[in-house]
Amino acid sequence: MSRLHSIGEVNWKSGSLRPFESAGSVGAKYCYLNKVKPIEFGKLIEDLVDGDFSSDFNFTFDNPKLKPEKISKIFGEPLGIAKQLSLLKFLDLRNLNKCDLFNQFEKNLRFCPECLNHGYHSPLHQLNWLTKCFIHNSALQIKTTRSKYVRNLNDDSVLLTDLYELWFENQDFWKTSKNKQWKLLDCKNVSTKSYSLLSELKKIENRFEILEPFTVVGANRFSNLNLNFHSLPMKDSSLECLYSPGHFGSIKPYYFKSNKEETELISKFGADRIVSLIQARQIYCEAEEVYPQWKLILEELKSNLLQNHFECLAVYKKSFIALETLRVKHNPLVRPPYNMDRFDMVPCKRIGTLKLSQLLFEFESKNLLGECLVETLDSNLNDFGRDNNFVEKCNQHQLISKWCGKFVRNQHEFLKSYEPGHILGDEIPYGIKQVRIFVPMGSLIPIIDELLLMFVYSWAWALYELEIHADKINYYQVDIEQEFKSKVIKLSPSFLISTIPTGIQILIGTKVESCLPNFTLGIESKNHNIEVLNKAKKLTKIYDFALAKSLEDYDRARRAEAGKYELIRLKLIPK
């Protein structure tokens, strides 16, 4: 007897299955028609699977072991429709799926009221960047109350239980749900609209591979995705009106005039070379004391951060001075009473932010563009120089040029002035560094400066997001520097450089606004300074207690060691 035969008869209204219908939707109808609980639908799915059941899929019908032939037979539905239930089969979007933002499915039920009124729901409705229904163009809604998990159904559990509630317990959402005939969507229409959406996604997927080499700093696939969506000719595209462009951030086009030869050369730079030139530009501006807009913005950010927090820094400094007295004893256990890796272990969380903000001014080993040593950068630029003809041509057109200069190292660590003494690690090598690197020149400078400006904004916003979510970070006890760096990657912009008749066009895809975040919001209260003082006292007390205990342990261990030697000495002396 075949396995399907053993499944038995089930109640189903033939002809009510639609392409790309969610298992939640099918399950809700199944449970209603068979008068069973959702778990029974989960068991049916398990029985319909060939071999061992695996629930590693967001959506039940995506399981390749779930054969459409069996679904077709058990429900008495056409095989053609049963074959169109798996989204994965049709959405082989390797690149898009790598983007978390694209591949995000809403965990709550997300629905189109029109579709619901015709007994239809699709996993495509769950794609949370789609704001409108791909069939009706109407705004998608979210049901926030979440239901229980049902075995074997994963994300479909919520859909099933919620749809059941909306359809069969509250008939307002599907007026014909309890009628002898269900009012359903036209199968052909659903199929056409679904395929239209899927083909648009396929176009973006294909476009991804074409654009990849031109996008700068590909670490952030969010803004990359944004660029891909935007760079499509969206006119007449069914996708244009379905998603909110803001979901993937904003797109800004910039135009730079250059002659034909320059344009051709710039378009050949590629992502890695552009990044190297951005870093070279940072060094050049630092050494030559040039102040393009991005640098002014950085300075503004620094002063914004410091504003109203000098008192906090004074408290911070005072603790270091106090420690210096203790340090006289040369006790290795003595350290500042604050943990700079935690927002909750400093008197004011702004001190943590300020500590991180130093990284924005770094252009050596800890550079936020990719932790590139100046020496490595130099060799990168030499690699760059291997293409002699290209370098020559760039030189000829004054796009790049070899620059020799020197700069003071580690000047970015401005917080050092509030940390007197040498408590935190070794002596910092200030010194002067001599460099000889390629730097952007001529018509490349405004391009590089514009890109750098967008990076500076994204870093500032990363810092801001970190500070406002300080409580959450404290709760999870995450290292704030690591968290900041991952935030930087998440918010970093992407660039698409292309040629236009008058020069170069740069599309910048970014998730952040082109302005500095307001760091004064939600931090300062009237009693802020008192709060900081109290916190400093509290942290010092905690530290003092821990220090006393450590010293006691240390002393005990020292005495024990000494006693051991005494005992050995006594044993050695004969009575």
Place this chain on the structure above:
Amino acid sequence: MIDIIYKERTNLSTRLLAGRAFLIKTPQAALYLKLMSSWLTTGSQGAIIYGRPRLGKTSATRWTLHMLPEIIGRFPVVEIPVRGQFVASEKAFFQHLLTCIKHRHAMIGTAGDKRDRFSQWLINRAIRSPINGAVLFLDEAQLLQNQHYDWLVNISNELDKNGCRLFCLLVGQTELIEKKNELINEGREQIVGRFMVREHEFVGLVSEKDIISILNEFDHTIYPSGSDKLFAESFIPLGIHSGFKLASLGPGMWQTFEKLWLEQGLFGQINIPMHYFTSALISTLNIMVSKDKCNLSISHDVLVNAVSASGFKESLRILKAESRSRQ
């Protein structure tokens, strides 16, 4: 080789007697088909088919329901062998109905869930049939209790609400008529009026013509299906190839059955249950296996022996005892 043929033949005989080999058209079944077709197309919601045991009511009903789609189109049929219940339970009743349709969820839920599940199953199928209805074939319906009828009325109403019709075909023994009268006396018109207005008394083979007609059907039956082999060919291949027809046995068999009937002192119309007739035919064929040859002829003695071995004589004794007790 001989063993295999013997086994095949034994298999065939037992399957035929168990009613699992094939269904044969009988004059009674043909009349039944005509009646059913008329009932289903004139809006009736039920009928009772009653008769003595072993007449072949169940097989005739199966044959009729099998043939009906060719006349009026496909419709859902559920065959329910009714089980006697000491105390009628709605949950057990609907669970039994769901089990009969091999429903996946026959065992779970409350009585209400099971009733709804069964109704929904029927509605989903009935709504797509050309007659907008479904047939419940309740075999041994004399075992149904009053409450069972109420539950059937509920299902019927449920289908009615959804624009479909339920036809309850109550097949059973003569007690069914007594049940009908009892329900009339109790004033339960809603049951009688719905399911019992149409009635038909099923009889066995009543004439030589009936027997010849059935033997003719056997002559044309190919079995096993897809084998291109006539049914009788499995027993007497040489005889069949040389032109022997089972129908030629008709007069002889009728005389034998008639003789036994008269010998028992029974009056009235001779009524040969289909079971004894089939049994006698199978016996005859099994006896003739060893005597198979071209231009085969079967002696009257063989038929007499076969009919005696069928158990017909014993059944007549019971019938006689029953008629005496009725007097």
